[in-house]
Amino acid sequence: MGRPEMSGEDNLLRLVEAEDGDENNYHLQDQVGFILRKAHQRHVAIFASQIGDLTPPQFAALAKLHDIGETSQNQLGTLIAMDAATVKGVIDRLKARGLVEVSKHEVDKRRLLVNLTPEGRAAIERLIPLARTITEETLAPLTAKEAATFLRLLAKLA
Amino acid sequence: MGRPEMSGEDNLLRLVEAEDGDENNYHLQDQVGFILRKAHQRHVAIFASQIGDLTPPQFAALAKLHDIGETSQNQLGTLIAMDAATVKGVIDRLKARGLVEVSKHEVDKRRLLVNLTPEGRAAIERLIPLARTITEETLAPLTAKEAATFLRLLAKLA
DNA sequence: CTGATATCATTTGCATACGAATGAATTTGA
DNA sequence: TCAAATTCATTCGTATGCAAATGATATCAG
Numbered sequence: 001m002g003r004p005e006m007s008g009e010d011n012l013l014r015l016v017e018a019e020d021g022d023e024n025n026y027h028l029q030d031q032v033g034f035i036l037r038k039a040h041q042r043h044v045a046i047f048a049s050q051i052g053d054l055t056p057p058q059f060a061a062l063a064k065l066h067d068i069g070e071t072s073q074n075q076l077g078t079l080i081a082m083d084a085a086t087v088k089g090v091i092d093r094l095k096a097r098g099l100v101e102v103s104k105h106e107v108d109k110r111r112l113l114v115n116l117t118p119e120g121r122a123a124i125e126r127l128i129p130l131a132r133t134i135t136e137e138t139l140a141p142l143t144a145k146e147a148a149t150f151l152r153l154l155a156k157l158a
Numbered sequence: 159m160g161r162p163e164m165s166g167e168d169n170l171l172r173l174v175e176a177e178d179g180d181e182n183n184y185h186l187q188d189q190v191g192f193i194l195r196k197a198h199q200r201h202v203a204i205f206a207s208q209i210g211d212l213t214p215p216q217f218a219a220l221a222k223l224h225d226i227g228e229t230s231q232n233q234l235g236t237l238i239a240m241d242a243a244t245v246k247g248v249i250d251r252l253k254a255r256g257l258v259e260v261s262k263h264e265v266d267k268r269r270l271l272v273n274l275t276p277e278g279r280a281a282i283e284r285l286i287p288l289a290r291t292i293t294e295e296t297l298a299p300l301t302a303k304e305a306a307t308f309l310r311l312l313a314k315l316a
Numbered sequence: 317c318t319g320a321t322a323t324c325a326t327t328t329g330c331a332t333a334c335g336a337a338t339g340a341a342t343t344t345g346a
Numbered sequence: 347t348c349a350a351a352t353t354c355a356t357t358c359g360t361a362t363g364c365a366a367a368t369g370a371t372a373t374c375a376g
Contacts, residue, residue, distance in 0.1 A: 026286045028221045032296050033201045038239050038316035040198045043191045063186045081196050086363050110324040110371045128184045138190050141314045153308040156299045158196035268341045268354040
């Protein structure tokens with residue numbers, strides 16, 4: 001401390017002057033939300049460098065359809081964590097590219113069934129190995145042990 | 159676990175040695191990108207529940223301006239991890255609400271200087287305590303020790 | 317059976333997010 | 347010095363992402 005007779009008022013003053021002693025300052029770069037946003041940005045950039053013609057949400061939709069087969073647009077949205085408005089846009093674009101096809105549910109006329117086309121199936125099967133590379137590259141700054149810890153904790157937050 | 163000595167390496171090996179048809183066991187919900195996206199979504203929802211009238215990017219811009227004072231729009235974008243097009247939109251909306259003001263750089267006429275208005279300063283100083291609550295709530299599923307580990311590893315990825 | 321409620325999909329509006337192209341201003345380097 | 351390269355800001359186009367409102371259909375409760 002520079003001044004031995006430092007008082008509460010001096011601390012307030014120091015805060016207002018904000019020249020030194022900034023332990024009470026708010027630092028954006030230490031906030032979990034900000035770092036989470038940046039980590040996500042970096043991942044999306046890595047994804048784009050490996051899979052240029054598909055976005056992560058589009059990939060997620062195809063991968064889930066490949067995993068579970070035909071399902072309703074609404075159910076698909078739940079499974080890949082997208083609200084109804086978002087999933088509609090994603091499916092519309094995949095449909096326009098011939099990677100998925102939609103049909104009406106025979107019994108429940110509210111539902112729109114979505115399924116992979118043969119082209120969509122071929123595409124996702126070709127891309128899954130690249131997805132593993134993307135995961136590896138995203139986690140590359142961590143050791144194997146750190147990566148395992150990170151994934152475990154991240155899953156608790158998601 | 160079936161095997162007591164089962165390790166992460168064994169799981170990786172099993173994945174690589176996958177038998178025919180094991181291509182099926184690609185699980186989206188285990189991919190770091192997908193979990194990262196969900197964790198980010200959850201944080202944004204928590205943010206919105208605490209700070210309804212400002213988005214995380216808008217908050218980031220105000221917090222950074224509060225931290226460093228007047229700066230150029232471009233430099234601000236670098237500091238809060240937004241590209242030029244994105245930061246322009248954020249600043250435009252903050253300007254429209256009277257929270258920031260812009261002016262031309264006297265020497266370098268390319269630059270647009272951005273600064274907090276008194277209203278913007280009051281707003282960010284009022285909101286910073288809420289931001290700490292948001293961070294706490296986001297990390298609530300983790301113990302204090304886990305949270306520290308998580309932030310350390312997340313920072314290495316960002 | 318039927319009115320109330322719930323579910324599914326769509327649409328609109330707003331806010332990031334980023335690539336690419338453009339124009340203005342500055343800096344560099346031969 | 348001056349042409350080339352770089353930097354800063356803007357604009358356009360595309361793609362999430364979510365809230366709110368709407369319409370169609372299905373289910374539930376009395």
